[in-house]
Amino acid sequence: MVGTAGQIDYRLRPHKHAERTMLVDAFRRLRFAPIESYRYVGFGALAFVDFKMVHRALAIQDMVSIEDTRDPLEQRRFRRNKPIGNIDLRFGNSAAVLPSIDFRRHSIVWLDYDNALSRSMTNDLETIAVDAASGTFVAVTVTAAAPRNGPQGAKDRLARYAEEFPDHVGGMKPIDIENGLQHAKFIRRTLDDLLKKAVQDADAGKSDALDRRDVYQVCFFRYKDGAAMMTVAWVIVARRDATIFADCQFNALHFYRPNDESFDIRMPLVTPYEIRELERRLPDVAGPSTLLWIPQAERAAFEEMHRYMPSFGNVEAI
Amino acid sequence: MAVFVPTDENDLSKVDASPTKAFFVDIITKDIQVDEAILDLVDNCIDGAKRLRPGDNPSFSGLCVEVDANRDRFCISDNCGGISLEIARKYAFKFGRAANFVPTDRSVGQFGVGMKRALFKMAKEFSVRSVERDHSFEITVDVERWAADDINWDFDITNLVDGPHSEEETGTTLLIEALDPEVAEKLAEPTFGPALGRDMRVRHQDAMARGLSIRLNGATLLPTSLRLKLGEVVWPMRKEFIDPVDGSSLTTRIFAGVAESDRSKAGWYVFCNGRCILEADQSETTGWNSVIEGGGVRTPKYHNQFARFRGFAFLDSIDSSILPWNTTKTGLDPETAAYRLLIRRLIGATRPAIDFLNALDGEIDLADAEKVLTDGLNRAPLVALTAIPLRDALFFKPPPKKGPPMSWIRYRWLTKEANVLKAELGATTYPELGEKTFKFTYDNVIEDL
Numbered sequence: 001m002v003g004t005a006g007q008i009d010y011r012l013r014p015h016k017h018a019e020r021t022m023l024v025d026a027f028r029r030l031r032f033a034p035i036e037s038y039r040y041v042g043f044g045a046l047a048f049v050d051f052k053m054v055h056r057a058l059a060i061q062d063m064v065s066i067e068d069t070r071d072p073l074e075q076r077r078f079r080r081n082k083p084i085g086n087i088d089l090r091f092g093n094s095a096a097v098l099p100s101i102d103f104r105r106h107s108i109v110w111l112d113y114d115n116a117l118s119r120s121m122t123n124d125l126e127t128i129a130v131d132a133a134s135g136t137f138v139a140v141t142v143t144a145a146a147p148r149n150g151p152q153g154a155k156d157r158l159a160r161y162a163e164e165f166p167d168h169v170g171g172m173k174p175i176d177i178e179n180g181l182q183h184a185k186f187i188r189r190t191l192d193d194l195l196k197k198a199v200q201d202a203d204a205g206k207s208d209a210l211d212r213r214d215v216y217q218v219c220f221f222r223y224k225d226g227a228a229m230m231t232v233a234w235v236i237v238a239r240r241d242a243t244i245f246a247d248c249q250f251n252a253l254h255f256y257r258p259n260d261e262s263f264d265i266r267m268p269l270v271t272p273y274e275i276r277e278l279e280r281r282l283p284d285v286a287g288p289s290t291l292l293w294i295p296q297a298e299r300a301a302f303e304e305m306h307r308y309m310p311s312f313g314n315v316e317a318i
Numbered sequence: 319m320a321v322f323v324p325t326d327e328n329d330l331s332k333v334d335a336s337p338t339k340a341f342f343v344d345i346i347t348k349d350i351q352v353d354e355a356i357l358d359l360v361d362n363c364i365d366g367a368k369r370l371r372p373g374d375n376p377s378f379s380g381l382c383v384e385v386d387a388n389r390d391r392f393c394i395s396d397n398c399g400g401i402s403l404e405i406a407r408k409y410a411f412k413f414g415r416a417a418n419f420v421p422t423d424r425s426v427g428q429f430g431v432g433m434k435r436a437l438f439k440m441a442k443e444f445s446v447r448s449v450e451r452d453h454s455f456e457i458t459v460d461v462e463r464w465a466a467d468d469i470n471w472d473f474d475i476t477n478l479v480d481g482p483h484s485e486e487e488t489g490t491t492l493l494i495e496a497l498d499p500e501v502a503e504k505l506a507e508p509t510f511g512p513a514l515g516r517d518m519r520v521r522h523q524d525a526m527a528r529g530l531s532i533r534l535n536g537a538t539l540l541p542t543s544l545r546l547k548l549g550e551v552v553w554p555m556r557k558e559f560i561d562p563v564d565g566s567s568l569t570t571r572i573f574a575g576v577a578e579s580d581r582s583k584a585g586w587y588v589f590c591n592g593r594c595i596l597e598a599d600q601s602e603t604t605g606w607n608s609v610i611e612g613g614g615v616r617t618p619k620y621h622n623q624f625a626r627f628r629g630f631a632f633l634d635s636i637d638s639s640i641l642p643w644n645t646t647k648t649g650l651d652p653e654t655a656a657y658r659l660l661i662r663r664l665i666g667a668t669r670p671a672i673d674f675l676n677a678l679d680g681e682i683d684l685a686d687a688e689k690v691l692t693d694g695l696n697r698a699p700l701v702a703l704t705a706i707p708l709r710d711a712l713f714f715k716p717p718p719k720k721g722p723p724m725s726w727i728r729y730r731w732l733t734k735e736a737n738v739l740k741a742e743l744g745a746t747t748y749p750e751l752g753e754k755t756f757k758f759t760y761d762n763v764i765e766d767l
Contacts, residue, residue, distance in 0.1 A: 092713075093670070096673050100710035202659055204659065205659060
């Protein structure tokens with residue numbers, strides 16, 4: 001994860017920023033336990049941006065960051081960059097670290113990968129699912145670009161998927177993943193299905209039906225800063241807690257997506273002056289004739305995204 | 319039969335030297351401890367196994383001895399062939415070895431005094447039920463009532479039914495529901511069970527290594543013959559789960575690690591109530607394929623680095639119907655709830671091991687001096703499962719190639735103040751205090767964490 005940290009400065013990824021902010025908005029709705037008592041598990045990388053956000057916004061104290069490096073020098077760099085003392089840095093592959101975390105306590109887990117869907121990711125997801133407490137929030141981010149080189153690339157990619165996810169590829173043809181949206185839908189479906197199956201398998205022996213857990217998808221984002229990315233998020237809920245889940249009202253979030261219709265994050269391309277003008281006229285920025293000089297598409301994007309826009313400046317945000 | 323003819327009161331030429339039973343019972347049970355008595359009973363089961371599977375190098379696979387010992391009840395049962403009616407009638411319950419008795423080859427217990435003195439030691443009343451090839455029968459004895467009659471020494475055989483019985487049906491069950499109060503007290507001690515388990519593992523290790531499973535109070539004893547590498551660079555997983563399954567409780571103990579490289583032994587071993595259901599499995603059944611991903615390894619091509627993998631899963635339940643085995647108890651049934659739970663756990667346990675084995679494989683092209691994992695693994699001892707500490711996941715760490723340069727630091731300080739600080743920092747010795755004060759200072763001044 002050091003590698004990608006070096007590629008793109010996280011602060012210059014506006015869509016990623018918006019995604020993080022929206023996810024924090026979603027975390028805030030969890031009602032299963034006081035939110036500050038949740039544990040946050042993620043891949044902090046060198047910047048630990050998500051960790052700073054959940055700590056500041058939600059007062060979460062118990063945080064675990066997984067870093068897949070065994071190099072003592074790299075480990076030292078991570079330790080030096082750790083912005084909050086509470087973060088428990090665990091070095092090793094997620095496959096090795098996740099089994100050592102007790103998911104029977106309320107957790108928010110964000111598996112923020114930066115590569116393409118693989119079996120090891122779904123295995124990670126399944127590891128969490130087995131013991132996940134009712135009220136666990138779990139999100140997975142992967143790259144979701146349509147395979148390059150047209151049909152040939154799609155063919156190769158599909159062959160790999162067929163090897164790792166034979167049950168999910170079924171009768172698919174390369175054309176079914178040549179397009180970014182179709183590809184993303186395939187990934188969402190696969191993740192969703194394997195997570196649900198893992199939870200059902202783990203609960204198969206529970207004789208009290210109220211102890212059995214359901215998996216509710218709450219987010220399905222697509223966005224692009226450089227590479228096309230996607231994130232799917234779910235809440236795992238025991239049937240006895242179904243009303244608590246309803247009380248969380250995730251469906252009140254305008255980016256709530258319970259199915260394979262994605263919420264595509266797109267930042268408005270507007271100037272700082274335009275932002276001020278638009279903000280003063282909230283909530284109605286799509287209609288007023290006084291704003292016609294700002295393109296309709298940008299105004300619409302602003303309306304959806306203004307709360308999640310990053311503020312850039314030449315001041316280092318600490 | 320065994321009737322002591324009383325001395326004729328009118329025969330002035332004889333004195334009565336016949337024993338009273340009470341005296342006899344007292345004598346034979348005097349020097350035996352409860353744990354020894356139980357071990358003797360297990361010896362008898364093993365003799366049964368030897369009669370059932372004779373030969374120089376027998377396999378006891380599929381044979382099982384179950385011991386339940388608690389305050390209210392003692393029961394030992396096996397599926398080792400049963401006691402034949404003939405042996406029961408003439409020898410098994412006879413006090414002392416009959417002159418014409420043909421002992422079991424390589425027997426450990428032999429029908430001498432072991433079983434009887436164990437029973438008299440522990441029971442106020444006991445019953446023995448045997449199902450053998452040709453018959454099944456029961457012997458129930460109320461010890462006090464039996465002892466009250468000094469003339470008749472016989473036990474009564476009841477429920478005698480003619481066979482034939484298949485080998486799977488055969489076995490012996492010895493049940494004591496009216497325990498001697500002192501024995502009951504002993505069995506109730508929290509340390510009794512674990513200590514007895516340790517004794518059994520030692521005393522019966524040969525039979526266990528041959529595949530005999532011994533279960534004590536519902537948990538399979540871990541055979542000392544199963545070993546994993548521990549220390550230097552790798553620490554195996556050992557984790558225990560207790561899950562409610564279909565209204566009963568399922569206990570699962572999982573071990574995952576590495577041992578010597580041997581393709582035929584690598585893989586998962588799954589035991590249900592002590593019986594080995596799956597051996598060295600590397601198939602879909604244990605989730606192997608979903609762990610070894612990508613790169614065409616799903617094809618039959620074998621990867622040598624995995625020949626070191628060993629995983630052991632012990633599943634135990636009082637309710638054997640919830641165990642994930644198929645109806646013939648020869649394989650896992652993927653439809654069962656217990657299997658669906660188990661498979662996730664096996665995959666979770668395998669992944670860190672594969673991560674380690676891949677890292678180990680990555681050393682192949684390195685110079686010998688740089689093969690720290692390989693070296694460390696070669697040096698690491700094989701340790702019996704019983705001695706492996708709990709750990710949520712296999713953990714590995716390449717040791718530092720060579721220790722960094724070290725310096726000595728010595729100083730004197732006021733004893734009084736040193737003792738205050740020693741207590742404050744939780745140090746038990748002055749050298750430890752020295753290390754702790756250095757570390758404290760370093761962490762605060764240098765701020766490397």
